[in-house]
Amino acid sequence: MKRIQKGIILLGLLATIAVFWLLYPENNGVIVLEYHSISHLGGLFCLAPDTFEQQMGYLAQNGYTAISLDQLSAGLNDEDALPAKPVLITFDDGYTDNYTTALPILEKYGLRATVFIITGKVDQPGYLTWAQIKDMLARGIDIGSHTVSHRDLSKLSAVEQEKELKESKKTLEKALSRPIDYLAYPFGGFNAATLRLLGETGYLGAFSGIPGVNTANTNPYILHRIPMLNTKTGIWRFELYLWKLQLKDKIRQLRGLE
Ligand SMILES: [Zn+2]
Numbered sequence: 382m383k384r385i386q387k388g389i390i391l392l393g394l395l396a397t398i399a400v401f402w403l404l405y406p407e408n409n410g411v412i413v414l415e416y417h418s419i420s421h422l423g424g425l426f427c428l429a430p431d432t433f434e435q436q437m438g439y440l441a442q443n444g445y446t447a448i449s450l451d452q453l454s455a456g457l458n459d460e461d462a463l464p465a466k467p468v469l470i471t472f473d474d475g476y477t478d479n480y481t482t483a484l485p486i487l488e489k490y491g492l493r494a495t496v497f498i499i500t501g502k503v504d505q506p507g508y509l510t511w512a513q514i515k516d517m518l519a520r521g522i523d524i525g526s527h528t529v530s531h532r533d534l535s536k537l538s539a540v541e542q543e544k545e546l547k548e549s550k551k552t553l554e555k556a557l558s559r560p561i562d563y564l565a566y567p568f569g570g571f572n573a574a575t576l577r578l579l580g581e582t583g584y585l586g587a588f589s590g591i592p593g594v595n596t597a598n599t600n601p602y603i604l605h606r607i608p609m610l611n612t613k614t615g616i617w618r619f620e621l622y623l624w625k626l627q628l629k630d631k632i633r634q635l636r637g638l639e
Pocket residue numbers: 473474527531566567568
């Protein structure tokens with residue numbers, strides 16, 4: 382076969398794969414963004430404030446609705462309960478800059494978010510204080526658990542894991558006078574025991590760092606998130622995921638017009 386024919390076949394194959402990749406790998410559902418620190422400290426898990434603002438501006442200008450944990454719960458059971466273009470914005474670890482830097486940007490664009498707190502770190506230097514957490518709650522930010530000590534749960538015994546899940550939940554519920562239903566896994570780590578213990582300790586769901594979109598078919602204890610990393614591909618992946626969702630929205634609208 383001539384080289385050019387091979388080339389055409391290869392291109393056709395790639396185009397077919399691209400179409401399937403765009404249309405089938407993920408259903409409509411909720412995209413969850415995973416942030417950590419919003420500051421100039423640098424490092425993979427630390428996003429510069431102007432990059433963060435650029436991303437929040439993009440969401441607001443393109444009609445995304447930042448949802449609460451309750452809206453996520455409802456939406457995973459009934460997709461119709463979700464607003465158009467839902468997105469859940471989350472922060473892990475509970476750094477002070479989530480309050481001083483991220484919150485004003487979120488408010489500027491009318492976006493809400495969820496912060497996962499390491500209860501053993503509250504009131505420590507660099508981390509949120511209880512007063513700041515309470516103020517965030519009052520300003521529409523949701524709170525979840527990120528365990529007590531931020532150890533990788535998959536490396537702990539079941540007894541230790543249970544303690545991490547139970548105590549962080551209890552501490553947050555007592556301090557904030559509201560149910561704490563969701564957890565984010567430190568280092569994305571969990572095992573079979575974690576999944577069982579989450580149910581037993583009364584959590585409705587838990588977030589991993591495994592990219593994807595969340596639907597009614599997603600295991601609520603292995604919810605997908607897109608890690609928003611301080612890399613050039615971080616922004617690229619962000620836009621790619623949102624673009625894919627937008628495309629799906631358009632396809633849905635076209636189907637609705639038929
Ligand atoms: Zn963490």
